[in-house]
Amino acid sequence: MLVDNGVHGDSRVQKAARSAAVAGWDVTLLGRSPDGEPRRWRLGRAEVRLLPMGGPSTGAQARRRRAVAALGGLRRPVELAYTRFWSVAMRERAWRRLEPSLWQYERAYGPVVDALDPDLIHAHDFRMLGVAARAKLRARDQGRSVKLLWDAHEFLPGIKPWRDNVRWLPAHRAHEREYAPYADAVVTVSDELARLLQAEHGLTERPAVVLNAPDLTTPSTTAGPGEAGPSAAAGPGDAGAPGGGPVSLRERCGIGPDVPLLVYSGAAAPQRGLAVLVEALPALPDAHVAFVVNRPDGDYVQGLVRRAAELGVADRLHVGGYVAADEVVPLLAGADVGVIPIEHWPNHEIALITKFFEYSHARLPIVVSDVRTMAETVRRTGQGEVFRAGDPADLVRAVRAVLADPGRHRAAYEAPGLLESWSWPAQAAVLDRVYTALLPDRPAVSLDGGGQA
Incomplete structure (x- = not known):
C-alpha cells in the first residue's frame, strides 16, 4: 500500500491498512518520511514504513535551469507558454518537463516496492499511481503478475493546486492520464466522483465507492520504539484528564x-x-x-x-x-x-x-x-x-x-441502518471484495498468519 504522506493524520489510509490486515492480507504500508529519517511501526497487523525522500535529480535541476535561462526566468505569461508547449508536444508525458520532482517518488519508493515483490499494489491518490504503475510494468517484464488498485481520493481537475504556479495542475493531470490505464481496479470516495473518474479516464467499470467513514471498533495505532502513534497528534494540554481518560x-x-x-x-x-x-x-x-x-x-x-x-x-x-x-x-x-x-x-x-x-x-x-x-x-x-x-x-x-x-x-x-452504512466496517467489506476480485486464487490464510497481498 502506497501513500504520499507520513501516514500521521490520514485516517482513510490507516483504516484501509489495518482492516485489510485483519481480513488476512499481508500489508506493508509505505509512506513518505517528513524528516528524511526512515521510520517503522505496526498499525494493528499491518507494517508501516516511512521512506526518506531525496531532492530533484541533478539532471532534472540542470534541465530546469536551462529552461529558465532560455525563457528569461519563467515569469507567469512565459511560464504559461512553456506549459502549453510541453503539454502539446509531450501530452501525457509532459509532467516530465513540467513537474520533474515526481521522479523523487520513483527513486524513494520504487526499489522498496520491487524488493517487497507484492501481488497487489494499493496506490492512494494521484502521485502514487505512477509509482505503482511503473512497478507493475517492471514486474511484468520479469514474468510476474502484479495487480494495481488505484484509490482516488479526489477529482484532480477540480483540486486547488498545491503550489501557486501554472504548471502544477497540468503536470499532475498529465501524470494521472498516463498511468490511469494501468489500474486493474479503481475505488473512490463517492458516487459522484466515481462517475467523474469513469468519464475522465474512459474506465470500463464504475469505480467502487469506499466512504471516508469512521472506524469506532479499533484502538489507537500501535507505535514502534521511539514513535508516537501516527494518529496521536493532540495539542498541548490534551494528554488526558486527571482520572486517566482523554480530556473532553x-x-x-x-x-x-x-x-x-x-x-x-x-x-x-x-x-x-x-x-x-x-x-x-x-x-x-x-x-x-x-x-x-x-x-x-x-x-x-x-x-x-x-x-x-x-x-x-x-x-x-x-x-x-x-x-x-x-x-x-x-x-x-x-x-x-x-x-x-x-x-x-x-x-x-x-x-x-x-x-x-x-x-x-x-x-x-x-x-x-x-x-x-x-x-x-x-x-x-x-x-x-x-x-x-x-x-x-x-x-x-x-x-x-x-x-x-x-x-x-x-x-x-x-433511522434504521443509517449510521451502520456510514461506518468503516461496511466500507472495509467493499475494499476486501475488490481485493478478492483482483486476486481470486490467493491461498486461504489464518488471521494469525501471513497473507499473500
Missing part, C-alpha cells in the same frame, strides 16, 4: 455543560471557510466555537485568533490540535453543533467528507455550507441545516435553528 471537548474549552458549543474538526485552510465562524460569533453572544485542527499554531489559524480579538470574542474561540483517531468521535460528542463551512470548490461539491461522518457518529446536528452533496444529504435526512457558504448572517440563522430544536435533528440518526 468542554474541558479543553473550559466551559460547562450548558454553554452552546460549536465545533469544527479537520484541516485548517482558507478554502475550508473557518473565517465565517469567527465572523458569526458576535451575533451568537452565548455560543463558543472550538477548532480541532491540524496546525493550531499555523499562520492561518493564528490570523483567525487575531480577528476574534478584534471582534471582542477571543474568549469564546478555543483552538486545539488533533487527538488519536479513536478519540475523535467521543471528543466531538461534547459539542452541540458540528459545523462544515467549506467554500465552493469542485471537489467540495461531490463527496461526504470525513468530518461529516464523524459528526454523524457523534450524533451532532450538522450545519453545512451549501456545497452540493453534503447540503442535499442534510436536507434529505433532516440531521441539520444548510447555509450560504461564506455568509456569516446565514450561518447565524442556521445555528439558531439547530439550537432551538436539537432533538429534531439528532432524531435523524435513529
Whole structure:
C-alpha cells in the first residue's frame, strides 16, 4: 500500500491498512518520511514504513535551469507558454518537463516496492499511481503478475493546486492520464466522483465507492520504539484528564455543560471557510466555537485568533490540535453543533467528507455550507441545516435553528441502518471484495498468519 504522506493524520489510509490486515492480507504500508529519517511501526497487523525522500535529480535541476535561462526566468505569461508547449508536444508525458520532482517518488519508493515483490499494489491518490504503475510494468517484464488498485481520493481537475504556479495542475493531470490505464481496479470516495473518474479516464467499470467513514471498533495505532502513534497528534494540554481518560471537548474549552458549543474538526485552510465562524460569533453572544485542527499554531489559524480579538470574542474561540483517531468521535460528542463551512470548490461539491461522518457518529446536528452533496444529504435526512457558504448572517440563522430544536435533528440518526452504512466496517467489506476480485486464487490464510497481498 502506497501513500504520499507520513501516514500521521490520514485516517482513510490507516483504516484501509489495518482492516485489510485483519481480513488476512499481508500489508506493508509505505509512506513518505517528513524528516528524511526512515521510520517503522505496526498499525494493528499491518507494517508501516516511512521512506526518506531525496531532492530533484541533478539532471532534472540542470534541465530546469536551462529552461529558465532560455525563457528569461519563467515569469507567469512565459511560464504559461512553456506549459502549453510541453503539454502539446509531450501530452501525457509532459509532467516530465513540467513537474520533474515526481521522479523523487520513483527513486524513494520504487526499489522498496520491487524488493517487497507484492501481488497487489494499493496506490492512494494521484502521485502514487505512477509509482505503482511503473512497478507493475517492471514486474511484468520479469514474468510476474502484479495487480494495481488505484484509490482516488479526489477529482484532480477540480483540486486547488498545491503550489501557486501554472504548471502544477497540468503536470499532475498529465501524470494521472498516463498511468490511469494501468489500474486493474479503481475505488473512490463517492458516487459522484466515481462517475467523474469513469468519464475522465474512459474506465470500463464504475469505480467502487469506499466512504471516508469512521472506524469506532479499533484502538489507537500501535507505535514502534521511539514513535508516537501516527494518529496521536493532540495539542498541548490534551494528554488526558486527571482520572486517566482523554480530556473532553468542554474541558479543553473550559466551559460547562450548558454553554452552546460549536465545533469544527479537520484541516485548517482558507478554502475550508473557518473565517465565517469567527465572523458569526458576535451575533451568537452565548455560543463558543472550538477548532480541532491540524496546525493550531499555523499562520492561518493564528490570523483567525487575531480577528476574534478584534471582534471582542477571543474568549469564546478555543483552538486545539488533533487527538488519536479513536478519540475523535467521543471528543466531538461534547459539542452541540458540528459545523462544515467549506467554500465552493469542485471537489467540495461531490463527496461526504470525513468530518461529516464523524459528526454523524457523534450524533451532532450538522450545519453545512451549501456545497452540493453534503447540503442535499442534510436536507434529505433532516440531521441539520444548510447555509450560504461564506455568509456569516446565514450561518447565524442556521445555528439558531439547530439550537432551538436539537432533538429534531439528532432524531435523524435513529433511522434504521443509517449510521451502520456510514461506518468503516461496511466500507472495509467493499475494499476486501475488490481485493478478492483482483486476486481470486490467493491461498486461504489464518488471521494469525501471513497473507499473500
